[in-house]
Amino acid sequence: MNILIFLVPIALGLGLTGLCAFLWSLRAGQYDDLEGAALRPLSDDDLGR
C-alpha cells in the first residue's frame, strides 16, 4: 500500500491542474463567445499573409 504515497498526490495534483486550467481559461474569456469560436477556423484570411 506504500504506492499510495505517490498515487494519491499524483491523482490530486492532476485534478488540481485541470481545475487551474479551467479557471485560467474562464478568466481569459475563452467562454465568452462559444459560437464565434466554432466559426473562426472556417475563415481563410490568415493564408494570404
Place this chain on the structure above:
Amino acid sequence: MAQAIDYSIFVRHDGPLAEMDLAVEGVGCAGCIRKIEGGLKRVPGIVDARLNFTSRRLAVQWRDRDIDAGQVLGALERIGYHGHPFATADAEADDTRHAKWLLRCLAVAGFAAMNIMLLSVSVWSGNAGDITQETRDLFHWLSALIALPTAAYAGQPFFQSAWRVLRLRKVNMDVPISLGVILALGLSLVETINHAEHAYFDSAVMLLFFLLCGRYFDHAMRQKTRAVAGNLAALKSEMAHRFDGSEVVTVPVAALRPGDRVLIRPGDRVPADGTVINGVSEIDDSLITGETEKRAVGPGATLYAGSVNFAGTLSVKVTAAGSATLIDEIERLLEGAVGAKSRYVRLADRAARLYAPVVHTAAAMTAAGWLIAGASLHDAIVVAISVLIITCPCALALAIPAVQVVASGALFRAGLIVNSGDAIERTAEADTVIFDKTGTLTMPDPCVQNRANVPPDVLESAARLALSSRHPLAAAVAREAISKMPFDGASEESGRGVRALVDGAEARLGSAEFCEIDPAELSASHNAATSLIAFSHGDRRALFTVSQSLRPDAIAVARRLRALGLELAILSGDRAEAVAPVADALGLASWQAGLKPAEKIAFIEHMKAQGRRVLMVGDGLNDAPALAAAYASISPISAAHLTQAQADAVFMGERLEPVLDAVLLSRRARTLMRQNLWLAVAYNAIAVPIAMAGLVTPLIAAAAMSGSSILVTLNALRARTGSVPGRRPSLAAVQKVQSA
C-alpha cells in the same frame, strides 16, 4: 446624414485609445466575422475589432487622434453592416459577474466531487474487502481536506441566500440545503475522528455540484435572453437633435439632460419629457395614453417621451430625461401596484415551507425513537443526520429550476423574453387575459386600409414617393412599396407633403389641398379613427385612409385563448368608437374604453377581489401600473421602456401568437414542475423509512441522490419538445431573435 452625430457618451477612453461597444444588425454567418473584423482593421486608426458572434456585439478600439466614433460607424456601414452604439446596462454587467462566479463555484465543486468520489469508491470496495483501518482513515482525512474548503467556497451561493431569508425570519429551499450540507460535513468529520466506517463527504459535495449545475443553467438562460433584450434596446435607441448654442447637434437620447433644448421635426419621436418653447404641431400620444386621436400642441404644452410629432417643427425644453421620464400620476400608481407581485410565493418556496419542518421533525423523531429503543446517543444522532442527508432536497431543489431553464428556452424560441423567474408559474395560473388595444391588439404602426380600392400602379408610385418623406402617415404608405427605390429629385415641403417628377408628370403626396383633391370626396371618406393622405400624379388622384389595424393573427389567438378556458377583455385608453370594432372583430363582449391608468388598476383590483388571476397584455405608458398590478403581464417589444420593465415577459414580432404560446408553454411547464415535486416526494417516501431504520450507507445515499436528480432533470426536458400541440415555434420569431 448631413449632421455629425456626437457619440461621446458611449466611448470609453484609455490613454490615446478609445473603445466602444456596438450591437450589430444582420450578423448571420461565419463570413460576417471575417468581413467585419478584417474590414475594420484595414481602416487607418482602428487598432482592434472583435466581434462576439454569440451576443452579436462588436468591440472596436481606435486611436483617438486619427479617427472618431462617427467615422468608425461609417466604416462599418461601408462594409455593409449597421451598428448601434451600446452601453452595457449595470444589471447586465452584474449578471455577467454573477454567472462567472457561479461557474467558478461549479468548477471547484466538480473537481472536488470527482476526487472525493475516487476516494469513496476505494473505501466502499475496501469495506467489502480487506481495507485496513489506517488506509480508510487516510482516505477519509483526504476527503475532508478536499470537501471542507470546497463547501466553504462553492457553498456560498446557498449559504448567503439561506442567511438572507433566515434574517427575515422566512424559509426558502436554500435553508434545508445549507443545513444538510453543514450537518453532513460535521457528522463525517466527527466520524472520521472516531475512525468510523462511514463518512458522507461525497454526498455533501455531490449535492453542491448538482445544485450548482441547476443554478448555473438557470442563470445562463436568463443572461442569454437579457443580452438579446439589450441588443433590441440598442437597435431601438433613438437620436435627438439638441441645440448647442445656435447650432443643432444630433446626440443619442441617453446624452440628454434636463434643461437641454431639442428640435423635434415632423415624424420624430419625442426623445424626452419637455415643454414646448415654440412651434405648433399635432402629437400622437398613442404610446402614452392609448388615445389614437391627435393632440394639438403649442408653446407651453407638455410633451411625453415616446409620442410622435405629426405636423410642425417644435423646439422643446427637456424637463426629465432618460429613465427619469415618468408621468406623475403613473409614478404614484406604480408605487402602489408593484408590491402586489412581490407577495407571490414561488412554488419552490411553498414546497420548502412544507418540506423543512416535516423533514426536521422526522429527523428529531428518528433520534428520539432510537434513544427509546435503547441505542446510544451517538448512534441515534448518526441515524437522525442520515435522515437529513438522504432527504437532502437535491431532487426537490432541482425540480423547479430544471423545468424553468427548459421552458424559458422554449419560450425564447417562440419569441418571448422572460424577465422574472417566477413569471412562468404565474402565467400558467392566469384565468383571465386583459388586453390593451392600441399597439397590443393592433399593430404598433398604422397602415393603409383601402389598398384594395386603389389601382396597384398608383399605390406603387405613391409608396415609392412616400419613401422620401419623414411623415408618419407617409411611412405607412411607404411600407406598401414593392420596390424600395425612392424617386430621384424628390423634395419635401414641411407641413404640406412631398413631390417629385415621375415619368414627365409631377407626383405629389401629402395633404388634400396640396394634391388638389375635391373637398366633397374628402368629407365622404372622413372618419375620426382614420387619417387621410392624398396622392396626385398628372391627372390621377387617390386618397389613402391610414389607421391602426389588428395584428394579423389577433382573431385566431383570441379564439384559441377562449378555447383554453380563459376569459378575455379589453381595457383601452382610446375612445369607445375606436375600441368597439376591435372588440366586435375578436368577439369579445367585455370591453371598456376611455380608461385612465387608475381606472385600469381599479378594474384589475375588482377582478382580483372576485378571485380572478389576471394576465395583462399591454404596451402603453398608461398600462405600466396595470401591468405591475396584474397577476402576470406581457408586453410587446414596441412598448415604452418603462412598460417593458414592469412586464414579466416581452414578445417580439408582429404576431400576437407568442401570448398564446406563453400560456400553453407555461401551463405545460407548471404541470411538469408539479410532477417533479411529486417525483421528489415519492423518492423521499421510499428513502426516508430506509434512513430511519438506520440502513443508509454513503453508497446508498450517493446512488439515491444522483438517481433522483437525473430522473427529475430528464422529466424537465419534456418541457422542450411537443410543447405546443400541432405547431412548431414560429420561424419568423426565431429568425428575428437570431438576427438580433
